[in-house]
Amino acid sequence: MPDLISESYWKQGVDKPAGDQGNLPTECDVAIIGAGFTGLTAALHLARAGRSVTVFEAHDIGHGCSGRSGGMCGPSFHKLGLQGLTKRYGEAKAWEILRESLASLDFFFSFVEAEGIDCDLQLVGRFRGAATAREYNALVKDSTLLADKIGLKFHPVPRDMQKAEIGTDLYHGGVVYERDAGLNPYKLVTGIATRAIVAGAHVFENCAVLGIDHTGSVKTLRTVRGEIRAKTVIIATNGYTGPEFPYFRRRLIPVTAGVVATEDLGIKKIREISPKLRMHGGTHRLVFWYRPTPDGKRMIFGGRVMDRKRRPGPVSNDLMVLARRVFPQLEDARAEYCWHGDVAYTFDHAPHLGEADGIHYAMGYCGSGITRSIYFARQLSRKILGQADDTTAHDDLKFTTLPFYSGNPWFMPFVLRWHALMDKLAGH
Numbered sequence: 001m002p003d004l005i006s007e008s009y010w011k012q013g014v015d016k017p018a019g020d021q022g023n024l025p026t027e028c029d030v031a032i033i034g035a036g037f038t039g040l041t042a043a044l045h046l047a048r049a050g051r052s053v054t055v056f057e058a059h060d061i062g063h064g065c066s067g068r069s070g071g072m073c074g075p076s077f078h079k080l081g082l083q084g085l086t087k088r089y090g091e092a093k094a095w096e097i098l099r100e101s102l103a104s105l106d107f108f109f110s111f112v113e114a115e116g117i118d119c120d121l122q123l124v125g126r127f128r129g130a131a132t133a134r135e136y137n138a139l140v141k142d143s144t145l146l147a148d149k150i151g152l153k154f155h156p157v158p159r160d161m162q163k164a165e166i167g168t169d170l171y172h173g174g175v176v177y178e179r180d181a182g183l184n185p186y187k188l189v190t191g192i193a194t195r196a197i198v199a200g201a202h203v204f205e206n207c208a209v210l211g212i213d214h215t216g217s218v219k220t221l222r223t224v225r226g227e228i229r230a231k232t233v234i235i236a237t238n239g240y241t242g243p244e245f246p247y248f249r250r251r252l253i254p255v256t257a258g259v260v261a262t263e264d265l266g267i268k269k270i271r272e273i274s275p276k277l278r279m280h281g282g283t284h285r286l287v288f289w290y291r292p293t294p295d296g297k298r299m300i301f302g303g304r305v306m307d308r309k310r311r312p313g314p315v316s317n318d319l320m321v322l323a324r325r326v327f328p329q330l331e332d333a334r335a336e337y338c339w340h341g342d343v344a345y346t347f348d349h350a351p352h353l354g355e356a357d358g359i360h361y362a363m364g365y366c367g368s369g370i371t372r373s374i375y376f377a378r379q380l381s382r383k384i385l386g387q388a389d390d391t392t393a394h395d396d397l398k399f400t401t402l403p404f405y406s407g408n409p410w411f412m413p414f415v416l417r418w419h420a421l422m423d424k425l426a427g428h
């Protein structure tokens with residue numbers, strides 16, 4: 001039996017653009033830390049606007065979440081949901097956030113099209129299964145409200161019709177979000193990198209930033225390859241934010257998520273379990289999602305990593321146990337690829353962008369950041385360039401932390417166990 005490949009399936013056969021091989025410049029207009037969707041999209045906009053831009057990446061382009069994600073795109077509504085948002089921010093703000101989520105999906109599609117990025121974008125929609133009959137009713141009610149108020153495109157799928165969507169009896173019906181899509185995230189991040197480089201941005205790989213010193217309006221970045229002065233700095237390190245940026249690290253909760261891609265199961269088998277090749281997830285509290293690969297031959301399953309050492313063997317075993325709970329017909333299926341990535345959660349469950357102590361940032365996408373990071377990066381660039389229409393519904397959300405929290409999420413195993421218990425009590 002072939003060995004488990006402990007690398008992102010998305011990288012197979014994809015050429016990565018070469019980073020800058022020259023010497024580090026001594027100064028630039030904008031220094032960007034992190035070469036994922038956020039950093040590279042900002043680099044693209046700012047370089048096109050004529051700024052000299054230098055991107056620093058501790059590893060290689062797309063090394064973080066951006067090259068490892070599930071590749072499922074949607075409006076990434078808000079982790080709190082409609083009721084939670086309304087309770088926390090009031091009705092007007094809740095709808096503003098939700099409306100912007102849909103608008104960021106529109107922006108995302110037009111961005112990929114305008115840039116001509118070949119990233120296997122497939123407008124297949126997403127089926128979200130309800131774990132209980134009660135949750136089915138709530139899902140349909142909320143989706144109907146979103147459709148009426150802000151134009152969400154969806155249709156309900158009652159339990160007796162769900163076999164047309166998914167080859168399992170696990171769910172009590174569900175809804176299809178018609179405008180959700182799937183793609184290869186590594187092709188997307190390398191596509192953005194290529195365009196940023198063509199626009200004139202310098203991207204230095206294996207070049208970790210060790211810290212930032214301020215003197216007046218000029219910032220000096222200390223990197224493993226020397227120092228560089230910049231007028232403007234963007235931190236785009238998301239779940240990979242280290243102790244070198246303590247302000248941000250204190251505000252982010254890194255959570256490791258694992259992913260497996262099965263062996264080639266053949267198109268027939270995949271159609272049995274995902275007849276319309278949609279993106280999939282459920283209402284369970286413990287997040288578990290899955291989707292076919294763009295060629296329709298494998299399934300990808302993703303969820304929380306329970307193995308503290310993040311070893312590919314145990315991680316893939318755990319995920320395949322969950323996969324077989326949804327699809328018993330995968331009894332003999334084998335995981336061929338297994339990888340993990342660090343998602344950035346925040347204490348208010350919201351992504352954040354803005355400026356702190358003269359440093360710009362966009363981060364904390366709470367595991368749903370493909371469309372949002374690309375939208376935030378464009379808005380952040382507009383703010384830096386002083387362009388019109390630079391606001392977002394998130395501008396005035398305070399980026400909070402907790403007393404004594406320094407970036408070590410010691411409480412996460414307890415949170416995961418709590419969610420598992422809640423799932424059990426809810427009869428999932």
Ligand SMILES: Cc1cc2nc3c(=O)[nH]c(=O)nc-3n(C[C@H](O)[C@H](O)[C@H](O)COP(=O)(O)OP(=O)(O)OC[C@H]3O[C@@H](n4cnc5c(N)ncnc54)[C@H](O)[C@@H]3O)c2cc1C
Nearest residue numbers: 034036037038058064065066069070071072209341369370
């Ligand atoms: C397993 C997994 C599945 C996911 N699935 C989905 C999905 O299906 N749909 C969805 O919308 N979202 C998904 N997400 C979330 C999404 O991928 C992220 O929100 C998004 O990629 C964030 O992009 P980013 O550019 O902000 O951060 P990242 O892509 O994480 O990039 C941050 C980069 O900063 C670099 N860095 C850190 N510190 C330094 C330093 N000191 N110096 C230089 N470089 C540094 C890191 O090496 C890293 O490359 C998933 C995430 C994971 C981990």
